[in-house]
Amino acid sequence: MPDPMDELEHFTTPGLTMTPLPASEVRRRGTRMRRRNNALATLGGVAAVAIIATPIALAATGNDPVDRTPAPAGPSGGTAWLTLIPDTFPLTEGIGGTDPDAEERTKEGDPTAGDEALGVPSVEFCGETAWTAGGDTIQRLGATYAQEGTENINRRTLALYADGDAADAAFETIRRAAAECPESENRNGDTELVEVRDDDLGSEESFVVVKQWQAPDDDFPYETSVMQVAHTGNSLLVTEQGAAGGDQLESEIVRQAELTAPVAEAMDAFAAQPAEAVDEGEQGTDGTTIPAAFPLLDGLPTDDEATDERFGREGPSTGMDPIVLEACGSTPAALPAPASTLRAGWRDAPGSQQRALMTFTSDADAAAYVDGVLEFFAACGVDDQGGIAKVYHVTEEAVGDQAASVVMGIEVDGEAGVGMQVVQVIRVGQTVLLVRVDEDGNIVRADDPPASPGSPASLTAEFLDRAAPVVAAMESTWG
Amino acid sequence: MDEREFDDFYTASFQRITGQVYAMIGNRDEAQECVQEAFVRAWAHRKKLEKAEHPEAWVRTTAYRLAVSRWRRTMRGKRPVDRAVGPATESAAPSEAHVALVAALKQLPEAQRQALVLHHIADLPVHDVAREVGVPEGTIKARLSRGRAALAALLADEEGLSHA
Numbered sequence A: 001m002p003d004p005m006d007e008l009e010h011f012t013t014p015g016l017t018m019t020p021l022p023a024s025e026v027r028r029r030g031t032r033m034r035r036r037n038n039a040l041a042t043l044g045g046v047a048a049v050a051i052i053a054t055p056i057a058l059a060a061t062g063n064d065p066v067d068r069t070p071a072p073a074g075p076s077g078g079t080a081w082l083t084l085i086p087d088t089f090p091l092t093e094g095i096g097g098t099d100p101d102a103e104e105r106t107k108e109g110d111p112t113a114g115d116e117a118l119g120v121p122s123v124e125f126c127g128e129t130a131w132t133a134g135g136d137t138i139q140r141l142g143a144t145y146a147q148e149g150t151e152n153i154n155r156r157t158l159a160l161y162a163d164g165d166a167a168d169a170a171f172e173t174i175r176r177a178a179a180e181c182p183e184s185e186n187r188n189g190d191t192e193l194v195e196v197r198d199d200d201l202g203s204e205e206s207f208v209v210v211k212q213w214q215a216p217d218d219d220f221p222y223e224t225s226v227m228q229v230a231h232t233g234n235s236l237l238v239t240e241q242g243a244a245g246g247d248q249l250e251s252e253i254v255r256q257a258e259l260t261a262p263v264a265e266a267m268d269a270f271a272a273q274p275a276e277a278v279d280e281g282e283q284g285t286d287g288t289t290i291p292a293a294f295p296l297l298d299g300l301p302t303d304d305e306a307t308d309e310r311f312g313r314e315g316p317s318t319g320m321d322p323i324v325l326e327a328c329g330s331t332p333a334a335l336p337a338p339a340s341t342l343r344a345g346w347r348d349a350p351g352s353q354q355r356a357l358m359t360f361t362s363d364a365d366a367a368a369y370v371d372g373v374l375e376f377f378a379a380c381g382v383d384d385q386g387g388i389a390k391v392y393h394v395t396e397e398a399v400g401d402q403a404a405s406v407v408m409g410i411e412v413d414g415e416a417g418v419g420m421q422v423v424q425v426i427r428v429g430q431t432v433l434l435v436r437v438d439e440d441g442n443i444v445r446a447d448d449p450p451a452s453p454g455s456p457a458s459l460t461a462e463f464l465d466r467a468a469p470v471v472a473a474m475e476s477t478w479g
Numbered sequence B: 001m002d003e004r005e006f007d008d009f010y011t012a013s014f015q016r017i018t019g020q021v022y023a024m025i026g027n028r029d030e031a032q033e034c035v036q037e038a039f040v041r042a043w044a045h046r047k048k049l050e051k052a053e054h055p056e057a058w059v060r061t062t063a064y065r066l067a068v069s070r071w072r073r074t075m076r077g078k079r080p081v082d083r084a085v086g087p088a089t090e091s092a093a094p095s096e097a098h099v100a101l102v103a104a105l106k107q108l109p110e111a112q113r114q115a116l117v118l119h120h121i122a123d124l125p126v127h128d129v130a131r132e133v134g135v136p137e138g139t140i141k142a143r144l145s146r147g148r149a150a151l152a153a154l155l156a157d158e159e160g161l162s163h164a
Helices: A004-009 A023-038 A164-179 A246-270 A363-380 A456-478 B003-025 B028-044 B046-051 B055-075 B096-107 B110-121 B126-133 B137-162
Strands: A106-109 A122-125 A128-132 A139-146 A153-160 A183-185 A191-198 A205-214 A223-232 A235-242 A312-317 A340-348 A351-359 A382-384 A388-397 A402-412 A415-428 A431-443
Touching (some): A023 B003, A205 A246, A363 A388, B110 B126, B126 B137
Antiparallel strands (some): A139 A153, A205 A223, A223 A235, A312 A340, A382 A388, A402 A415
């Protein structure tokens, strides 16, 4: 008899004719899956959203993103500010104009670090510094486009402040400094002319500063530059680029505005947002803090879908009652305790859909929680109470890093009865989404084909679909 | 991971991973479907794949979990609607020895079968098997030991029956 280990180690797949999809089709389906999953995720590409409740502001020097731990809860209804520049912020869009090689000629980074001047590091008028990219900014991003061999250099800096007031103050300081310095003389005896113009770039507020240099004996300026200053919420955009002077100046200003418009419009991300009330007791360290704007309600029915105005969506809140899991007359014992919990749900007369997003101090603890829930329901199996049985169907799911669904149906003397519950646990890293759905009027038809409404497969698919935007947000934040 | 890198990875590893998953679950068509789906998810989560120390293990684990999930539903008669992830495959008949090996593997407990396949077919050292499965090394060693003994006994029984 051949050695089975030899057989294993020389295992091949004879006769396994492979006709896999073309790689391009695999990528197309993967892209579609990713877009579907991200459809309702928070601000695309944002790794974390740090929420600050006014009037307490978190300030940081240097370019390190601020600690994600929110400030102690301020008055409910305060203003929240985005304090991290998203990876996808389009700072360099249009910076090279129509240059097809603009991307290769553009560098992006911290305008206050290193020797290389990235973006606009500072603004001066009449020899006085009106603004710097450092100062009291909490994060900044600079970009410089330079075409070698020419003087075509365009610079942009996006700066974030602790709050809208600080950004507004910086905005007004630049405007005032420019307006108070209409003319000055530089070291060479040339005259610098400064003109401030209102210009709508697409942000909440904006203006343009036209600088021109003129030699003493000349009638026309030999150099012109256009500076754009835009402000939205707690963000400030400063750009600087050379411009054609003379008759072309007006059209040049319009052209520069068009090139900067996408960037100015993207600054909407930094507009003031209402902060959610957050209980102090639930705050944790990095990784365990749940952003107050986490979209835990996404995918749940809306208030309009409730049968009565007394019902509808609940939360998100840390103050709601925890979700209770019960089977065979007991509750799960010795599950790891979460570091933070956020609750939300939807309630209506026939039933409810409840969610709890929990963070744990480690992936292992989160995994142990999921394992504990699974083992609890699997151990029960069937809870027979004299002719009326609760039957638990446990299925592992390929969602997130670890997931499972439990569908509880009622059987009365062996026949499907009225009453249904679905419990789902989905883990992404150190976070777990717990879902419990109760529908008293629903019937679980365990023997029906999987695609039939009421089959466990169909029910688990329905509620996994509803949870998909939340899972996508979990992956975006903790994945 | 850019498109070309992904395509190269896909082309180079699809058949190998399918063979490994096939050995784990004993169903060739199912293995191919699950591996296909795993690569779709790999592209959807390519940032995660880039960070993975062993991208092939990531795909294999995903495919295996998909296969197990679908297999369990099949066992309960609740097979989900199959999503067509590629054209139907034609499989030629494998050898008698191959059939016996796969049949024997299917009779092993899932944990032992998975350990044997990862160690002897995927050629992963015990440490890497333990990491991929998510259990201590000692557990893997025990599963390998028991799995080898059980597999040898099953194949010996099969040999005896075939020569009866």
